Amino acid sequence: MSEILSKDALRKLAAEWLTQGKVVAGPVEEKPGLVLYGQLASPESLCLEGFIHPANSAKEFVFPRHERLCSYRLEGNRVELADGGAEIPAQILLGVRPCDAAALPILDHVFNWDYQDEAYNRRRQATTVVTLACAAYDDSCFCTSVGLGPQAERGSDVMLFDLGGEYEVRCLTDKGRALFAGKTQTSEKTAPAVTGPEVKFQPEHIRQFVNEQFTSPFWQDETLACLGCGACAYNCPTCHCFDIVDEGNTRHGERVRNWDSCQFVQFTVHASGHNPRPDQGARQRQRVLHKFSIYPQKFNEILCTGCGNCTRNCPEGQGLLTLLTGIERAL
Amino acid sequence: MSETSTFEPKIIAYVCNWCTYLGADLAGTTRLEYPANVRIVRLPCTGRIDFNLLVKAFEIGADAVLVSGCHPGDCHYTAGNYHARRRWILFRELLDTVGFDLRRIHFTWISAAEGRKWQQEVTRITEETRQLGPYRDLYHKNGSKRPGLPVAPPKPVPSAKPSMQAQEQQLRESCRKLLADGTVKVVIGYGAEGPVFIRRAEDVDKLVWNANCLSNLTAYLKRKEIKRLGKAAVVVKGCDERALVILEKEYQVDRPNQRVIGMACDGMDEPKCATCEVHTPRFADEVIGESAAQSASPSANALDALMQLSPAERMSWWAEQFERCVKCYACRQVCPLCYCERCIADKNRPVAIDTSATPEGNFAWHITRAFHLAGRCIGCGECARACPEGIPLNLLNMTLAKAAEKHFGYRAGMDPKVEPLIGTYALTDKEDFIR
Numbered sequence: 001m002s003e004i005l006s007k008d009a010l011r012k013l014a015a016e017w018l019t020q021g022k023v024v025a026g027p028v029e030e031k032p033g034l035v036l037y038g039q040l041a042s043p044e045s046l047c048l049e050g051f052i053h054p055a056n057s058a059k060e061f062v063f064p065r066h067e068r069l070c071s072y073r074l075e076g077n078r079v080e081l082a083d084g085g086a087e088i089p090a091q092i093l094l095g096v097r098p099c100d101a102a103a104l105p106i107l108d109h110v111f112n113w114d115y116q117d118e119a120y121n122r123r124r125q126a127t128t129v130v131t132l133a134c135a136a137y138d139d140s141c142f143c144t145s146v147g148l149g150p151q152a153e154r155g156s157d158v159m160l161f162d163l164g165g166e167y168e169v170r171c172l173t174d175k176g177r178a179l180f181a182g183k184t185q186t187s188e189k190t191a192p193a194v195t196g197p198e199v200k201f202q203p204e205h206i207r208q209f210v211n212e213q214f215t216s217p218f219w220q221d222e223t224l225a226c227l228g229c230g231a232c233a234y235n236c237p238t239c240h241c242f243d244i245v246d247e248g249n250t251r252h253g254e255r256v257r258n259w260d261s262c263q264f265v266q267f268t269v270h271a272s273g274h275n276p277r278p279d280q281g282a283r284q285r286q287r288v289l290h291k292f293s294i295y296p297q298k299f300n301e302i303l304c305t306g307c308g309n310c311t312r313n314c315p316e317g318q319g320l321l322t323l324l325t326g327i328e329r330a331l
Numbered sequence: 332m333s334e335t336s337t338f339e340p341k342i343i344a345y346v347c348n349w350c351t352y353l354g355a356d357l358a359g360t361t362r363l364e365y366p367a368n369v370r371i372v373r374l375p376c377t378g379r380i381d382f383n384l385l386v387k388a389f390e391i392g393a394d395a396v397l398v399s400g401c402h403p404g405d406c407h408y409t410a411g412n413y414h415a416r417r418r419w420i421l422f423r424e425l426l427d428t429v430g431f432d433l434r435r436i437h438f439t440w441i442s443a444a445e446g447r448k449w450q451q452e453v454t455r456i457t458e459e460t461r462q463l464g465p466y467r468d469l470y471h472k473n474g475s476k477r478p479g480l481p482v483a484p485p486k487p488v489p490s491a492k493p494s495m496q497a498q499e500q501q502l503r504e505s506c507r508k509l510l511a512d513g514t515v516k517v518v519i520g521y522g523a524e525g526p527v528f529i530r531r532a533e534d535v536d537k538l539v540w541n542a543n544c545l546s547n548l549t550a551y552l553k554r555k556e557i558k559r560l561g562k563a564a565v566v567v568k569g570c571d572e573r574a575l576v577i578l579e580k581e582y583q584v585d586r587p588n589q590r591v592i593g594m595a596c597d598g599m600d601e602p603k604c605a606t607c608e609v610h611t612p613r614f615a616d617e618v619i620g621e622s623a624a625q626s627a628s629p630s631a632n633a634l635d636a637l638m639q640l641s642p643a644e645r646m647s648w649w650a651e652q653f654e655r656c657v658k659c660y661a662c663r664q665v666c667p668l669c670y671c672e673r674c675i676a677d678k679n680r681p682v683a684i685d686t687s688a689t690p691e692g693n694f695a696w697h698i699t700r701a702f703h704l705a706g707r708c709i710g711c712g713e714c715a716r717a718c719p720e721g722i723p724l725n726l727l728n729m730t731l732a733k734a735a736e737k738h739f740g741y742r743a744g745m746d747p748k749v750e751p752l753i754g755t756y757a758l759t760d761k762e763d764f765i766r
Binding site for chain 2 (some may be wrong): 026030031033034036055056065066079220223224227228229230231233234235239241246247256258259265266279280281313314315316317318322
């Protein structure tokens with residue numbers, strides 16, 4: 001026995017959420033061949049089929065690329081300070097991939113470790129995650145190598161499974177049940193288990209290699225093709241580095257936080273001019289180290305969900321997987 | 332209308348210290364009255380006026396901008412105004428494509444003796460701007476999503492043509508020799524999964540030549556990680572090779588020490604290939620294969636479609652495009668000609684371009700990126716190909732390339748004997764837009 005919802009009914013439900021003033025975000029076809037997670041203007045723009053993974057990640061909705069932390073205004077001798085946070089409306093991430101959903105509980109650790117990050121938590125608490133299980137994968141996908149899979153439930157409030165004309169709905173949390181209560185019908189149909197991509201590496205091997213082979217020429221040799229942009233990190237569901245900057249003038253301005261990437265030269269450069277990560281090899285090594293050693297050591301989680309966005313977005317066809325399979329081969 | 336009667340235009344004037352500023356001063360000392368709507372920013376020379384300042388003026392609320400300097404021949408620094416004039420010619424076209432209202436951007440030559448001209452120009456600009464009303468279109472999305480511009484049909488899955496296989500073999504043989512006899516230390520070429528850097532003769536079979544060989548590999552020549560590998564041979568297509576012409580002209584490659592392997596190319600089924608004129612590299616040390624491709628005549632393209640829209644619609648269209656920008660700088664990193672060790676976007680003392688991915692930050696970045704490539708961009712289109720969010724950035728560069736050809740008969744990277752477009756000037760540069 002299962003709960004099902006027709007595909008039309010899901011769109012109607014999305015329309016209902018929109019009229020309730022909720023933010024609904026999901027995959028949208030921006031132009032032919034380009035699907036991105038975006039805020040839905042209407043349920044028609046929701047695109048749930050015909051692609052493997054949107055080019056960006058759903059982290060944008062809990063950790064936006066640009067966020068105001070506070071603002072100031074100077075008038076005469078008076079300084080007015082205002083909080084950055086506007087009211088966050090309830091938001092529903094609809095039709096996200098399991099690899100995007102799984103990233104959220106992973107990110108929760110770092111935003112609530114020594115400091116409770118209010119800006120993040122407010123958005124996170126306002127968010128309900130309705131995940132659509134994967135029915136297909138491509139060469140870039142490697143969720144199974146990091147302990148997830150095409151039907152992984154981690155981080156989701158509701159799981160949807162495509163049954164053809166309808167979705168099987170599995171509510172996993174109270175938040176999820178609240179959204180779908182009374183909307184579904186019972187049915188005999190259930191989604192079959194599907195297999196994900198083959199396992200391409202062992203995270204433990206990566207952890208060992210990056211710790212033991214820190215000075216290996218491997219890092220230099222295998223990262224020559226990297227041109228040092230942030231396309232991998234900015235479209236990664238788990239990369240979360242940011243930079244806090246003040247923008248404004250002598251009369252008014254804001255303190256904002258913007259995404260940053262360890263692949264930029266600027267990221268670690270000291271005021272003296274010295275850069276402890278002097279080349280792209282060191283910067284790529286850092287990315288692997290953070291994801292497969294530092295984060296697991298601290299939070300007992302791999303900072304990667306195997307979505308493959310780094311590879312799909314790399315202008316030169318590289319990505320984490322290239323390095324990770326390279327490590328597996330080098331062992 | 333009540334609004335026009337109460338509307339007082341704000342006009343920012345960037346003026347040269349030696350001529351226009353003194354002209355304005357003269358207007359004051361001779362008690363010539365002119366509208367108080369103009370705010371003067373005095374700068375050493377029009378040649379030193381950063382084009383970003385024009386954009387910035389609108390961001391902080393200007394309704395019109397005036398840039399004014401010495402008459403040609405009168406520059407305190409000999410030629411600053413000539414350099415400025417050439418840049419304005421190109422920059423106006425870029426602003427037009429982005430959707431700025433050119434009726435609000437004014438250029439004049441006003442000498443220290445022309446107090447009356449200053450009075451007249453400021454009065455005219457104020458009145459004209461008053462008629463136009465407040466500038467509200469800046470970075471404004473008009474809401475109704477426009478249908479997309481014409482885009483190329485999806486690419487068919489490329490299959491290696493027989494001649495490409497023969498070329499591939501020849502390429503491998505050639506590189507084997509170069510590496511074996513020590514002519515070069517590394518070959519920068521295409522591999523099955525992206526660029527490869529072959530350092531041993533026995534590895535040359537990793538080199539491929541097929542319709543996926545899209546990257547412009549000359550972008551790697553700027554990388555210090557590649558430089559330290561020693562003398563390199565780089566595999567180029569005819570289009571890529573144009574970058575080398577510019578890089579050499581700008582002292583970025585030491586051509587005698589740079590081995591270039593040219594691949595004759597029939598096109599990679601990319602939109603840019605339809606109008607390609609250099610199917611066969613012209614300056615390579617060796618050219619592999621022969622191209623049978625004919626250059627097609629330029630067909631209607633996305634830029635033409637964009638220019639059919641009104642300026643406000645164009646700005647709205649770009650605002651929608653730039654809204655997707657996350658500032659990953661893939662456009663900059665893949666560009667063979669973006670080689671600055673420290674990009675202006677990375678300068679933070681003071682910040683020149685907001686790092687925020689906001690409309691202001693994104694417009695400023697994309698306008699700057701495009702204009703820094705004015706007269707330099709070779710049209711390889713790597714910026715647009717690299718953009719993860721699918722922003723057709725090459726349209727900005729195409730605008731400038733078109734303007735360079737229209738106004739100066741200049742085409743970047745075609746003729747190594749021609750001096751760079753920016754950095755030189757001609758007494759005959761047109762100035763029909765300068766009053």
